[in-house]
Amino acid sequence: MIIIGESLNATVPAVSQAIAAHDEKFITELAKFQVECGAMMLDVNAGGLGGRDEGDELTWLVKTVQNAVQVPLVLDSANPDSLLKAVRVYKGPELILSSVTAEKKSLDKLLPLAAELECGLVGLCMSEKGIPDNPEGRLEMAKVIVKQAKLAGIKPESLYLDPLVMTVSVDWKAGKVTMDTHRMMRDRFPEVRTFTIIGNVAFGMPMRGLVNRTFLSMILGLETDAVMLNVRDKEMMATLFASSVLKGEDEYCRKYIKAFRAGKFSKTAGK
Structure with missing residues (x-):
């Protein structure tokens, strides 16, 4: 299973400020610390910086992180054109592009690029109409992505389907919908990989860390292939390592x- 550090994301105010200021020291230290904490890959996202070209900022971020650490990166953007810019400066191994949707415009731009680069590609179970609120609807989106990826020449093991994690503070059934979608995708596409973003589930919840850690252990029980999470959270990492032991993987x-x-591990994780 791939452990992906989530913290180099412009939605985090301190990271957003660092990217806007091109603060290499801040970005370098954050990248290195995530790897020290156990990240096998790092997600890099420069979206949402008002008045700035996301592609240019993502390109700067990729260059800066690559100078700091040797782990592969997940280039993360909802804008295909930004990804097209950033891949030009990527020099590491095992690149993953995040992400494509079932929308034709997205498929047309990113599938040929992923096929050409022979890299990983995250597919979001949504389209231009939004995110279906039930597992069956999300599975239909997955079917479109898998079919078109195959036609584009992308290997099944290079495609990562994201069942989409919504927050339970807004929809109390969101966690169950995600896990049910994951199960259905596993059954329908056993050759394709899965990708789960843990931190989304607990926005707005008290004791957010508890909800995230519990969700992580449940997702790990469903045999996910990649998880994106806060590797700086020692209790989260303790849960991850303990789950691997109990699954017979360690x-x-x-x-x-x-x-x-x-x-x-934190001093309180075992109490």
């Missing part, structure tokens, strides 16, 4: 013990 519990000895 031979002789070596990774769990190594992480514990390295101080990657």
